[in-house]
Amino acid sequence: MATVSRTLNGSSLVRPATAERVRKVVQELGYVPNSSARSLSSGKSNLFGVVISDITNPFFPELISNFESLALKNGYEVVFANTNYDPERLDHALRRMVERRVEGVAILTSEVHDSAITMLRRQNIPVVTLQQQTVQQGSIIKVDHSVGIAEAIAHLMELGHRDIAFIAGPSDLWSARKRRDIFAAEIKRNKLTLPAEWIAESDPRPEGGFDAMQALLKLKNRPTAIMATNDLIALGALRAINEAGLDVPRDFSIVGIDDIDLVHYVHPPLTTIRIPRPQIAECAFTTLLENSRNPEMKKIQSNLPTQLIVRASTAAPRSN
Amino acid sequence: MATVSRTLNGSSLVRPATAERVRKVVQELGYVPNSSARSLSSGKSNLFGVVISDITNPFFPELISNFESLALKNGYEVVFANTNYDPERLDHALRRMVERRVEGVAILTSEVHDSAITMLRRQNIPVVTLQQQTVQQGSIIKVDHSVGIAEAIAHLMELGHRDIAFIAGPSDLWSARKRRDIFAAEIKRNKLTLPAEWIAESDPRPEGGFDAMQALLKLKNRPTAIMATNDLIALGALRAINEAGLDVPRDFSIVGIDDIDLVHYVHPPLTTIRIPRPQIAECAFTTLLENSRNPEMKKIQSNLPTQLIVRASTAAPRSN
DNA sequence: TTGTACGCGTTATCAT
DNA sequence: ATGATAACGCGTACAA
Numbered sequence: 001m002a003t004v005s006r007t008l009n010g011s012s013l014v015r016p017a018t019a020e021r022v023r024k025v026v027q028e029l030g031y032v033p034n035s036s037a038r039s040l041s042s043g044k045s046n047l048f049g050v051v052i053s054d055i056t057n058p059f060f061p062e063l064i065s066n067f068e069s070l071a072l073k074n075g076y077e078v079v080f081a082n083t084n085y086d087p088e089r090l091d092h093a094l095r096r097m098v099e100r101r102v103e104g105v106a107i108l109t110s111e112v113h114d115s116a117i118t119m120l121r122r123q124n125i126p127v128v129t130l131q132q133q134t135v136q137q138g139s140i141i142k143v144d145h146s147v148g149i150a151e152a153i154a155h156l157m158e159l160g161h162r163d164i165a166f167i168a169g170p171s172d173l174w175s176a177r178k179r180r181d182i183f184a185a186e187i188k189r190n191k192l193t194l195p196a197e198w199i200a201e202s203d204p205r206p207e208g209g210f211d212a213m214q215a216l217l218k219l220k221n222r223p224t225a226i227m228a229t230n231d232l233i234a235l236g237a238l239r240a241i242n243e244a245g246l247d248v249p250r251d252f253s254i255v256g257i258d259d260i261d262l263v264h265y266v267h268p269p270l271t272t273i274r275i276p277r278p279q280i281a282e283c284a285f286t287t288l289l290e291n292s293r294n295p296e297m298k299k300i301q302s303n304l305p306t307q308l309i310v311r312a313s314t315a316a317p318r319s320n
Numbered sequence: 321m322a323t324v325s326r327t328l329n330g331s332s333l334v335r336p337a338t339a340e341r342v343r344k345v346v347q348e349l350g351y352v353p354n355s356s357a358r359s360l361s362s363g364k365s366n367l368f369g370v371v372i373s374d375i376t377n378p379f380f381p382e383l384i385s386n387f388e389s390l391a392l393k394n395g396y397e398v399v400f401a402n403t404n405y406d407p408e409r410l411d412h413a414l415r416r417m418v419e420r421r422v423e424g425v426a427i428l429t430s431e432v433h434d435s436a437i438t439m440l441r442r443q444n445i446p447v448v449t450l451q452q453q454t455v456q457q458g459s460i461i462k463v464d465h466s467v468g469i470a471e472a473i474a475h476l477m478e479l480g481h482r483d484i485a486f487i488a489g490p491s492d493l494w495s496a497r498k499r500r501d502i503f504a505a506e507i508k509r510n511k512l513t514l515p516a517e518w519i520a521e522s523d524p525r526p527e528g529g530f531d532a533m534q535a536l537l538k539l540k541n542r543p544t545a546i547m548a549t550n551d552l553i554a555l556g557a558l559r560a561i562n563e564a565g566l567d568v569p570r571d572f573s574i575v576g577i578d579d580i581d582l583v584h585y586v587h588p589p590l591t592t593i594r595i596p597r598p599q600i601a602e603c604a605f606t607t608l609l610e611n612s613r614n615p616e617m618k619k620i621q622s623n624l625p626t627q628l629i630v631r632a633s634t635a636a637p638r639s640n
Numbered sequence: 641t642t643g644t645a646c647g648c649g650t651t652a653t654c655a656t
Numbered sequence: 657a658t659g660a661t662a663a664c665g666c667g668t669a670c671a672a
Contacts, residue, residue: 037649265555357665
């Protein structure tokens with residue numbers, strides 16, 4: 001029994017001939033080790049948890065895909081959970097992850113309460129979150145949106161725009177408020193005017209952007225450029241513009257955030273602010289890995305840049 | 321100890337007062353049960369596995385999302401794996417699922433070898449796959465593509481098209497070959513001509529569609545309509561057409577397959593053949609649930625319809 | 641209604 | 657280099 005275990009775990013304390021014999025029998029019997037028993041006995045789960053808020057937003061699958069590849073390469077497995085923007089589902093998901101004794105959790109949602117994380121910390125489980133002002137525990141991946149947003153506004157101004165609206169995400173999501181505030185601050189810094197009605201609030205999905213844009217189209221004082229808090233919203237806005245018989249970038253310039261692959265494939269390809277997904281995934285993984293090896297739980301902070309990617313959805317405003 | 325276990329599992333054989341006391345202590349200690357120990361002892365993992373081939377294709381996240389919701393509602397958890405079209409990763413994923421003693425696996429990839437499934441069947445694990453001719457074991461979800469493809473061709477012919485090309489997926493994927501063959505048969509049935517060069521082969525991602533369409537554009541005898549084996553490929557083709565300065569549907573009509581949400585949000589919105597994702601997810605889940613309750617493992621076969629959804633990417637050909 | 645004791649499949653510790 | 661045996665944390669049959 002012990003020898004079998006040793007063989008399967010590649011211990012060197014087993015005679016090659018014996019190992020061979022073991023492997024043969026294993027093969028014949030179709031024996032597959034039981035990972036529950038394994039982790040119960042060893043005290044190691046070899047599991048990381050990843051929580052995201054919307055698997056339907058292409059931003060996240062790429063994150064997951066990258067994280068999973070890294071994990072597999074390092075002999076870890078990954079459990080996923082999709083909260084669908086529902087805090088209750090977040091709690092459920094984290095709970096289940098604790099039950100599985102994951103060795104670390106990456107919470108890559110836009111909103112996390114401290115209470116959720118406290119549970120994890122009580123169990124001494126390393127946590128990494130995306131930058132969230134409300135959360136002060138665990139390691140944090142900061143994504144510096146201000147640079148990208150500043151670049152975007154500068155780009156639009158250079159093209160001649162002075163009337164820029166912003167379609168924000170739901171204001172109960174901290175990340176959405178944060179991006180909106182950065183936008184507003186940057187607008188102010190550039191001494192542009194920003195009527196209240198140019199800040200729209202939207203569900204973070206394309207439908208939301210569609211609705212928000214329809215509202216903007218009804219305004220008497222229309223902006224000439226639209227920035228959206230994510231690409232999906234920007235796509236929804238684009239559709240609303242098209243359905244109104246108007247054209248991008250002739251009638252409106254549009255800038256998104258995220259740089260999901262699909263913005264290449266719409267017409268016109270979207271100008272957007274790239275959020276470095278591969279780096280986020282890598283950063284989350286390595287942070288978890290380090291934190292789980294070093295139980296001292298020193299907080300790791302990282303700061304990832306954003307960057308404007310200019311494509312065809314921005315141009316000089318029509319009146320120019 | 322036993323009383324604690326009973327309390328946590330909601331046994332009625334516990335005096336309410338005791339139960340309350342237990343819960344309080346549990347709360348204070350921050351105790352969370354260990355699911356490994358639980359499933360080791362009970363012999364039940366309460367786990368289903370889901371394997372998909374490309375999490376980056378929006379077709380799959382919706383599948384996952386639906387499946388996960390159903391599972392949670394029924395007290396099950398789900399482990400996912402993304403094979404990235406790599407048969408080796410499929411084997412790895414299935415292996416890990418067996419190690420976790422999942423109570424069923426849904427293999428929702430386009431290609432599965434019998435050998436992979438044999439391992440699962442040896443362990444008496446229920447399996448459900450999408451229709452795959454090579455695989456004869458386990459339950460099967462059939463998706464009837466022929467109806468949708470026939471509808472699409474009829475729709476194009478009604479508009480006046482007679483020259484229809486097909487961008488197929490990689491011919492080493494059985495599902496890709498199958499769709500292509502159905503298309504070819506349907507073309508023949510309608511007595512249309514189908515030069516060999518109108519059957520393009522493509523990577524199943526937008527880049528593939530882009531490249532394939534560029535090749536089609538170089539042809540002397542161009543088709544007037546393009547059908548693609550999935551929506552992502554269709555989006556790639558659409559982009560290639562746009563970049564060539566041409567217009568859809570003026571210069572080419574395009575029909576995709578899948579009906580992913582995003583095809584609403586490109587311009588023009590894509591005509592496509594809807595594959596019923598929610599039903600696939602539900603069918604996969606209920607099949608697994610039934611099969612895992614009834615260890616007799618009777619094969620369940622279901623047949624799901626496809627349906628043409630007409631939007632704005634199809635119109636009469638220009639020459640008409 | 642509660643507590644005791646064994647077993648689940650594996651790893652780890654000790655002998656051998 | 658190998659085998660016996662005690663954990664790991666939970667469920668459960670059985671005793672109390």
